Amino acid sequence: MKPHSMLALVALVACGGNQAVQQQVVPEPLGEKCTGNAFVSVLNDWDKPVEIYAYSSGSTTGSLLGTALPGSSSEFLLPRDAVGAAATTGGLTGPVEIPSRARSLVRLRYLCR
Secondary structure, three states: OOHHHHHHHHHHHHOOOOHHHHHOEOOOOOOOOOOOOEEEEEEEOOOOOEEEEEEEOOOOOOEEEEEEOOOEEEEEEOOOOEEEEEEEEEOOOOEEOOOHHHHHHEEEEEEEO
16 A cells, blocks of 8 residues: 555544534533533524534434524523534535534534523
């Protein structure tokens, strides 16, 4: 195997081979387990609505929590088994990642109450 082919293979393995997951808008990690109710807070300064999904450990399919409208601030209750949340745009056949130019306009963070 050529050296540059080996480097490409190592890079692909190191990145998990799934670029879509790395490009979603996601908040900082949940950190320590929340003893109350966990929420995800969404500030959508983009001019399009975004769909918020919760993900459970070992699941590749998220559960739709709701939609954050353009210019709004919203909070969504996370299911007890959620390990994370992500924002996407709606597509005809499923979620579509948010374009890179708009990622800084959609901010998520976790809350515990």
